[in-house]
């Protein structure tokens with residue numbers, strides 16, 4: 001049951017089929033190039049696209065736009081301390097701004113940074129700081145409760161290989177976005193803490209989806225049975241020396257982010273603060289307007305309220321169930337923010353080189369005005385990985401009939417699957433890592 005009702009709404013429209021075909025053609029068969037107006041159900045991302053609460057909108061009117069010492073910043077500090085247990089923060093305009101502040105202060109040329117799986121902006125910022133990002137996910141089977149966990153043995157092996165002194169930080173991303181949004185257990189975070197101590201490295205938590213992770217812990221980790229999501233949220237972050245956050249996810253805001261640092265880590269905090277001033281803005285706003293600070297302060301508190309987080313994560317599971325009912329192969333159990341579809345299995349006649357994930361993404365738009373994102377050969381060229389399509393639900397935004405529309409669209413696509421074309425790239429940017437954002441394709 002949704003723990004909210006609509007108070008303000010936005011009209012959406014499904015363009016007719018001819019218009020959808022034209023829009024897709026004009027977008028170069030890349031849905032990042034579509035006008036949002038031409039999209040009916042937008043499952044591209046959960047980042048900054050959710051609905052804010054009436055309390056957040058009310059707080060926005062109280063935003064203190066002072067350059068220095070803004071009261072809104074104090075409200076945000078208090079919320080972060082209460083909800084996440086960090087009292088020293090460096091604000092930033094969004095998650096990747098915070099990553100630039102943090103990893104620029106933490107990582108030097110020739111160092112290695114292990115992570116359960118690096119999100120693409122994390123990877124890029126570590127490379128930008130001269131470091132080498134290393135993915136250390138555990139091996140898991142479908143159905144396992146904590147498929148997002150860090151392989152701490154792999155971190156030890158890396159340390160043996162390169163030398164512990166070249167590992168400044170161990171990172172754990174909760175939930176593991178690049179690994180189907182799967183959660184990380186508190187037991188695993190304790191192991192991560194232990195390995196960081198062994199290596200004399202900092203433990204960093206990418207806390208973008210910390211509330212979703214805490215909900216999974218409440219559901220699946222026996223030790224925490226019956227504990228509140230709010231207390232689990234704090235417990236999991238208590239393990240970290242630093243956190244890096246995008247307020248666009250579990251901050252329930254449209255923009256914003258921050259780095260959190262421990263009270264006794266003076267030198268590091270000062271370094272991060274100076275980088276924040278240089279790249280983001282003075283240390284009491286960090287690229288956000290005062291009203292954005294207020295929206296995030298309220299959003300963080302709402303994110304760990306049980307009725308909210310339960311309806312959030314269960315809505316993602318509901319989409320998964322509706323898709324399974326029409327025989328769509330998905331990653332199970334569903335993650336916290338998105339359903340991941342195995343496009344290679346759904347469209348077996350399209351070979352990897354012809355982008356089966358993108359073929360599915362295009363068909364979903366053509367058939368139902370649904371926008372999803374490819375995470376396969378187009379996004380990760382040359383990597384021998386599963387051809388996935390991510391259906392990411394914005395928070396508090398869509399209703400059951402939108403989810404049913406998505407499932408019906410899949411059923412229609414399934415009926416036509418033999419006719420669907422593969423694709424080839426006709427134009428792509430120089431940087432291969434970013435090609436899926438702007439490449440243009442054509443059907444074969």
Ligand code: F0G
Nearest residue numbers: 045047094095096119121177208246248
């Ligand atoms: N870390 C993780 C785990 C993320 O998922 C993201 C963004 C970031 C950092 C960067 O934050 O966008 O505020 O700069 N993920 C979005 C997504 C873009 O669609 O998965 P940001």
